[in-house]
Amino acid sequence: MKLSAIRPIALLLARELAITALLILGVSFVVFIIIYLSPGDPFGTLLKGQTTLPNAPENIRGALGTPPAWYAQYLSWLVNMVQGDFGTSTRTGLPVLNEVIRVGINTLYLTIGSMMVTLLIAVPVALFAARRGQTPVNWVLTMLAYVLSALPVFWLGYIAIYISMHHFGLFPLAFASSAQKWSWLYFMFPVLVLGLSNGTTSEVVRFLREEMSRVFSEDYIRTARAKGASIWKHSFKEGFLIPITEIIASKIPFILGGAVVVEQVFNWPGMGRMAWQAAQDRDFPLIMGITLLAAVFVRMGSLLQRFVHILVNPRASKE
Amino acid sequence: MKRYSQYTIEVGDLWDVSFWKKADTMDLIYIVYGLFIVILVVVSYVLGALSLLPHNPQEINLELLMAPPNTAGHLLGTDFMGRDILSRLIIGIQAYFLPGLLAIAIALTAGTIFGVLAGYWGGGLDTTTTYISNLLNSFPRLVLILLMVAAFKPDIYTIMLVVGVTNIPAVASLIRSKILFLKQKNFIEAAMALGLKSWVIIFKHILWHNCRAILIIQATLGMAEAILMETSLSYLGFGVQEPTPSWGNMVQAGANYFMQGNFWPSTAPALAILFTILGFHLLGDGLNNILEGKRG
Amino acid sequence: MNSRPVLKIENLRTFFYSKGKRAFVRSVDGVNLRIGKGETLGIVGESGSGKSVTALSIMGLVPGEPGVIIGKIGLKTDNIQKNLLQDLRDYVKINMSTGRIMEVYKDNVGWQKNVDRVMQGIRGTEIAMIFQNPKLALNPFIPIGKQITESIRINTPIKKRSQARERAMYWLAKVKMDSPRLRYYNNPYGLSGGMCQRAMIAMALSSDPSLLIADEPTTGLDATIQSKIVDLLADLKSSVGVTTMLISHDINVIKALSDNVAVMYGGTLLEHGPVGIILSAEHQAKHPYTAALLESIPREKHIREKGYLQAIKGDVLDTINIPLGCRFYSRCDKVTEKIQEKCDNHEPDLREISSGHSLRCWLYYE
Ligand SMILES: Nc1ncnc2c1ncn2[C@@H]1O[C@H](COP(=O)(O)OP(=O)(O)OP(=O)(O)O)[C@@H](O)[C@H]1O
Ligand code: SF4
Ligand SMILES: [Mg+2]
Numbered sequence: 001m002k003l004s005a006i007r008p009i010a011l012l013l014a015r016e017l018a019i020t021a022l023l024i025l026g027v028s029f030v031v032f033i034i035i036y037l038s039p040g041d042p043f044g045t046l047l048k049g050q051t052t053l054p055n056a057p058e059n060i061r062g063a064l065g066t067p068p069a070w071y072a073q074y075l076s077w078l079v080n081m082v083q084g085d086f087g088t089s090t091r092t093g094l095p096v097l098n099e100v101i102r103v104g105i106n107t108l109y110l111t112i113g114s115m116m117v118t119l120l121i122a123v124p125v126a127l128f129a130a131r132r133g134q135t136p137v138n139w140v141l142t143m144l145a146y147v148l149s150a151l152p153v154f155w156l157g158y159i160a161i162y163i164s165m166h167h168f169g170l171f172p173l174a175f176a177s178s179a180q181k182w183s184w185l186y187f188m189f190p191v192l193v194l195g196l197s198n199g200t201t202s203e204v205v206r207f208l209r210e211e212m213s214r215v216f217s218e219d220y221i222r223t224a225r226a227k228g229a230s231i232w233k234h235s236f237k238e239g240f241l242i243p244i245t246e247i248i249a250s251k252i253p254f255i256l257g258g259a260v261v262v263e264q265v266f267n268w269p270g271m272g273r274m275a276w277q278a279a280q281d282r283d284f285p286l287i288m289g290i291t292l293l294a295a296v297f298v299r300m301g302s303l304l305q306r307f308v309h310i311l312v313n314p315r316a317s318k319e
Numbered sequence: 320m321k322r323y324s325q326y327t328i329e330v331g332d333l334w335d336v337s338f339w340k341k342a343d344t345m346d347l348i349y350i351v352y353g354l355f356i357v358i359l360v361v362v363s364y365v366l367g368a369l370s371l372l373p374h375n376p377q378e379i380n381l382e383l384l385m386a387p388p389n390t391a392g393h394l395l396g397t398d399f400m401g402r403d404i405l406s407r408l409i410i411g412i413q414a415y416f417l418p419g420l421l422a423i424a425i426a427l428t429a430g431t432i433f434g435v436l437a438g439y440w441g442g443g444l445d446t447t448t449t450y451i452s453n454l455l456n457s458f459p460r461l462v463l464i465l466l467m468v469a470a471f472k473p474d475i476y477t478i479m480l481v482v483g484v485t486n487i488p489a490v491a492s493l494i495r496s497k498i499l500f501l502k503q504k505n506f507i508e509a510a511m512a513l514g515l516k517s518w519v520i521i522f523k524h525i526l527w528h529n530c531r532a533i534l535i536i537q538a539t540l541g542m543a544e545a546i547l548m549e550t551s552l553s554y555l556g557f558g559v560q561e562p563t564p565s566w567g568n569m570v571q572a573g574a575n576y577f578m579q580g581n582f583w584p585s586t587a588p589a590l591a592i593l594f595t596i597l598g599f600h601l602l603g604d605g606l607n608n609i610l611e612g613k614r615g
Numbered sequence: 616m617n618s619r620p621v622l623k624i625e626n627l628r629t630f631f632y633s634k635g636k637r638a639f640v641r642s643v644d645g646v647n648l649r650i651g652k653g654e655t656l657g658i659v660g661e662s663g664s665g666k667s668v669t670a671l672s673i674m675g676l677v678p679g680e681p682g683v684i685i686g687k688i689g690l691k692t693d694n695i696q697k698n699l700l701q702d703l704r705d706y707v708k709i710n711m712s713t714g715r716i717m718e719v720y721k722d723n724v725g726w727q728k729n730v731d732r733v734m735q736g737i738r739g740t741e742i743a744m745i746f747q748n749p750k751l752a753l754n755p756f757i758p759i760g761k762q763i764t765e766s767i768r769i770n771t772p773i774k775k776r777s778q779a780r781e782r783a784m785y786w787l788a789k790v791k792m793d794s795p796r797l798r799y800y801n802n803p804y805g806l807s808g809g810m811c812q813r814a815m816i817a818m819a820l821s822s823d824p825s826l827l828i829a830d831e832p833t834t835g836l837d838a839t840i841q842s843k844i845v846d847l848l849a850d851l852k853s854s855v856g857v858t859t860m861l862i863s864h865d866i867n868v869i870k871a872l873s874d875n876v877a878v879m880y881g882g883t884l885l886e887h888g889p890v891g892i893i894l895s896a897e898h899q900a901k902h903p904y905t906a907a908l909l910e911s912i913p914r915e916k917h918i919r920e921k922g923y924l925q926a927i928k929g930d931v932l933d934t935i936n937i938p939l940g941c942r943f944y945s946r947c948d949k950v951t952e953k954i955q956e957k958c959d960n961h962e963p964d965l966r967e968i969s970s971g972h973s974l975r976c977w978l979y980y981e
Contacts, residue, residue: 019453027452031466038470048723139345148595150543154554155570155589158577166579199547202600219751222676225731226746227766227818238755250456257461262553272462276555279465285470295457302453312756 009310016306020299026080027295031288039044039285055163081292087285092276096289098272107270109188109261111255111297115248115276118196118255121145122204123244128238129205130212145205151197157265160189191264198258200251207247208240215239237312249305252298346453346605353539353602356595363409364416374403376410378562384512385581398569398584399576407447407564408591414553414565418479419545423538430490431534435521437491438498439507445495452488460485461551474550477560485539493533498525532610536603543599550592566592619691620649621826621858622673622742627686629672641934644882646686647965650826655678655852657890659866659874659908663736663786665934666862670828673860674728674744690823695806715954739770743819746759748871753803759814760787760799763821770822772947786817791847796957809840813847827859833868844869866908870894875971878905881932881942884965888972902974941977949978 080087086096132138164186215221215235223310224234260272267273271290278287366372373394380401388396437448464481468474469580473481503505510520526534546566552558553567555596561568566588627646630639643665650656665969671677672684702836746752749851754762762778763783773779780799787795792845794961801810812832830846833841852859852872863869869876869890878886878898886902887894893905940959941947950958954977957963966980967973 023450023457025454026450027457030454030458030765034466034470102382146597147593150593150600152550152554152570152589152592154551155585155592158585159575162578162580202604203930204326206604215680218748219748220754223744223746223752223815226738226744227676229765233755234754248493253456253459256459257551260459260461260465261554264555275462275465279469279557282469282471287413287466291458291462291466294459298459298728302823311942 012310013307016303016310020303024296024299025290027299028078028292031072031291032077033286035174035288036070036073039066056072085233085294086289089278089283089286090288091281091283096285099274099286100289103269103271103274104297106268107256107259107272108297110194110268110270111252113191114193114195114198114258114262115254116249117192118198118201118204119248121148121196122201123208126208127212127240128204129209130216140201142205145202146197147200149199153197153199153261154265156197157190157193157262160193161266164189186266190262190268193265194255194258194262198251198255200247200254204247204251208243211243212239241312242309245305245308249301249304252301256294256297346608349601349605350609353600353605355600356598357539357602360412360416360595362413367409367413370401372406372409374406375400377404377562378402385576385584387583395587396583399581404569404587406585407569408566408588409590410570411566411591413565414475414544414559414563414567415549418475418549419542421476422486422545422548423446423482424540425480425540426486426490427534427538429487430483430537431494431526431530433440433487433491434494435498438495438502439517439521439525448491448495452491455485455488458485460548464548464552465557475552478548478552479545480560482545483541483610486537486544490537493537494530495536497530499526501529505509519592533605536607539606540602543596543603546592546596546599584590616851620650620689621652621691622648622650622653622860623685623687623689624648624669624673625689627669627672627684627688629668629677629684631845641882641937643672644934644937646879646882646884648877648884650858650860652855653858654875655861655873656877657869658860658862659864659869659878660879661877662864663934664879664932666879667830669832669879670744670860670862673732673828674738674742676744683892690737705935730887739766739822739824740932741824742826742828743822743824745812745815745819745827745829745832747834750803750806750808753811757798758802759806759811759818760801763787763814763818765823765833766818767775771826771949775820783821786821786917787814789820790814790817790851792817807840808836809844812836812840812844816844816847816851820851820857825858826861827857829859831860831864832861833863833865841868863865865896878902880904880909881937882934883942883975885943885976886972888974891968892972902943902976903973903978904943906949921961941975953980954978 032042072236077087084097086100088095089099092099122145125138125145129138179246212235215238217233217236221231223230256272259270260275262268263270263273264276271294275287276292276296277283278290371393374400380397382391383391383397383401385399386393386397386401388394390396393403393405395408397402398404423434433448433451437445452600460482463485464478467478467481471477498507507525508518510524515524549558549565550567550570551567555569556571559565559568561572564579569588570585570592572585573588577585625647627643628641629643630641632639638785646665646669648656658669660666668677672686675687677684680710698866753759757765760780760783764779766772767779767782768776770780772777773782784795786797789839790811792813798806798814803814806814816832819829833844836844848861849872851857853889859872861869861872873890875888876886876890878893885904892898893901894909908920920964938944940957940961941963943952944958947958952966960975963975963980965973965975968979
């Protein structure tokens with residue numbers, strides 16, 4: 001690639017980065033506003049089980065002084081966050097950032113793994129359908145994708161747990177101890193379950209099939225056939241790479257949502273389970289941290305998609 | 320009367336294309352199945368609302384725990400407390416039906432408004448709506464709802480409001496791209512050249528004639544979304560609480576028994592979820608293929 | 616026609632099934648052609664007369680939609696031994712006496728696979744094609760040079776990447792691309808339509824084909840670029856001398872480049888012969904349609920604006936309901952009372968009226 005071509009692309013990438021930063025800022029504001037408007041009293045919830053003094057919350061409030069105006073609160077929260085201080089969990093007293101990163105990695109593994117499973121199922125079906133049109137095999141596979149997408153993920157989880165208990169002697173609580181014989185299976189099951197029934201399979205099949213068939217009917221694919229070249233090679237970028245990054249990026253929120261349920265089913269120590277716990281405890285700093293991190297995951301996915309789009313597609317820089 | 324040459328092919332002559340290749344046939348099957356599910360859900364909702372049930376869904380029968388289907392007048396058996404599963408499934412529809420309609424109404428109304436603003440007037444409005452939808456799309460929906468749960472302890476209607484709001488961008492972007500498509504085809508220019516008023520063009524020509532299919536499809540898919548959300552939340556314990564039945568908490572309540580090998584009390588509501596969501600998905604996609612001509 | 620033809624087509628029919636109208640569109644309906652070695656055959660005709668579909672049928676690139684394609688296409692042979700359509704007719708059952716299609720069991724997948732198998736080693740290698748709309752016809756994601764290199768490595772004995780690249784540079788220079796070494800790395804979007812067409816031509820010629828099919832190589836380009844491309848093609852014709860089937864609306868392009876001309880209308884050839892006879896204004900014996908076409912030349916500018924050729928009164932033939940008699944009857948102004956009955960009811964056959972010149976018109980049959 002020539003140097004003159006790199007400059008505008010670098011500018012575009014920088015622009016995407018800036019947009020991402022802006023959006024994350026917006027996310028933090030929305031999160032703040034929701035919590036700010038909440039009627040409850042996080043300290044009250046926390047102290048209920050820990051102290052018998054009737055007016056402990058008021059005393060603590062008094063000791064902390066009157067709260068400043070909302071924008072001041074937001075700004076100080078934001079400044080602290082930028083410096084890496086996300087506060088401490090009101091329940092455990094541990095720093096939120098460490099906690100969230102610790103569980104975030106588990107969730108990342110779960111999300112990426114199950115995305116792989118989904119793609120492993122959906123991509124062959126979609127490509128087959130794009131090339132071959134409607135065939136009985138294809139119809140059965142497409143139907144299967146639909147059924148998988150409608151399957152309640154928790155119920156599939158039960159089946160997986162039942163199998164692991166009765167066939168491999170594994171128990172959900174044993175997640176932490178990896179000494180058991182089949183324990184690696186226990187790392188696979190949640191990924192498989194979420195991958196199979198996160199509800200996106202049929203959409204991935206549909207989207208990829210349509211994009212691929214569209215590209216197959218482009219003029220330049222006809223040219224490729226006319227010179228005896230592989231149409232797969234020529235349709236790869238527009239028919240596969242761009243759509244697949246697009247669908248992955250747009251489905252990350254769904255898979256993260258599914259992760260909340262799957263983590264609950266399998267006792268998986270991830271963000272979703274922690275969010276569930278935090279929602280029950282009304283542990284505001286923690287759930288704010290988790291929501292932010294989840295949004296960052298989503299934005300990173302989109303950023304990746306935009307980067308691929310810009311780097312792969314020479315027309316993007318003209319848009 | 321014109322005569323044509325001998326090769327004129329008559330309609331009856333052709334086509335021995337096998338069943339599988341007729342995309343339309345498949346779409347029709349999708350739609351028929353989907354409509355069947357929709358009717359079943361609506362009828363069950365009405366029956367539930369009128370309390371026309373085979374059994375009292377709350378009636379505990381300790382003599383008949385976890386009966387298999389079709390025992391002693393219980394068509395779908397009983398759960399771990401001897402309650403009639405069929406009646407509980409029917410009543411369970413109350414948990415998502417109206418809230419789901421609320422979510423759909425919000426998503427379609429606001430989505431249409433934003434879509435028209437962005438597509439028809441474009442410019443700065445377009446950019447703004449794009450940013451807002453990117454912002455809304457940044458939140459995993461369930462996580463956002465958990466945040467709301469923590470903040471407000473909302474009921475199912477409020478939660479569905481959130482579901483509806485987070486669905487706005489999807490509807491808006493569909494409407495917007497449809498309008499841009501019409502613009503590109505000079506359709507709107509032509510309508511303006513005819514001297515039609517903006518609101519006539521928007522309501523009659525754009526929305527009614529060109530976007531109603533999109534809206535119907537989105538409503539269908541929106542219901543699937545609402546069911547998924549409600550069952551997930553009830554499963555997590557944030558939605559409808561026992562003993563009021565909802566499909567999600569029925570699956571959850573049956574979990575312990577499931578692990579002991581009594582699959583049915585958990586599986587029955589799970590299958591109800593499966594077939595219902597499947598029906599709404601197939602209906603939406605089948606309508607999309609036929610009305611929007613995705614497969615030509 | 617003394618030498619063996621490079622391409623010979625017998626009775627080619629390509630129909631598309633139109634779902635909406637529930638009938639076949641008979642885009643190509645009984646075309647017979649032969650192209651001799653080194654010859655350039657120009658094909659003219661109005662928009663929708665089936666020129667592109669003929670070309671695509673030869674290449675086996677007819678879109679995989681419901682339809683029928685029958686006939687014989689032979690490459691480099693007189694008695695059609697290697698029939699490029701060989702097995703395709705297995706997919707339709709035709710009542711031969713009435714010509715009515717009884718049943719179509721074309722399964723597009725099997726059909727396409729079959730075409731791909733039959734055409735393997737012919738596409739690109741033996742027959743190369745230049746498409747109209749070069750900007751869309753080149754892969755926008757791959758630099759043009761790489762696309763040429765790819766074609767060279769597939770279709771010629773040159774397999775080494777570096778050699779193929781040198782060869783591609785050579786061809787880029789040969790089609791007079793300015794600074795070929797830089798352009799090699801450009802994606803099509805950065806190039807003008809004319810440059811893209813040069814690259815297309817380079818790509819087609821680089822594999823040293825026996826036959827080049829150029830489907831409207833100048834349409835859609837600016838007038839000045841058009842004439843440059845025509846000059847280039849004329850140049851290449853004398854220096855490379857490849858056998859060419861040149862399709863165009865533009866009678867001037869055909870005149871400048873071809874040896875023989877075929878006039879197409881409503882899916883068939885109405886006239887076929889040396890360019891000197893068919894396209895010269897002086898020569899009197901010609902098909903009424905050709906005459907009308909030639910008269911339309913002064914309005915050529917108008918054609919360019921419209922992008923297609925339609926300067927003859929009346930509409931282009933509706934290829935679903937093809938009339939019983941002469942296809943041009945409804946628009947013909949040369950019908951005499953004597954032949955009117957024939958024109959209306961019987962389709963004239965393609966007869967040779969002088970050496971190498973044949974046409975389809977009752978006027979010339981005594
Ligand atoms: N894939 C297809 N499906 C249905 N009909 C088609 C298809 N391709 C071409 N046709 C029809 O075949 C007829 C001939 O088309 P063709 O492209 O060969 O015309 P042409 O002579 O090349 O015209 P132009 O000068 O506009 O390129 C047209 O009426 C067109 O509608
Ligand atoms: S056959 Fe008759 S109608 Fe046809 S071109 Fe000749 S004179 Fe005209
Ligand atoms: Mg054409």
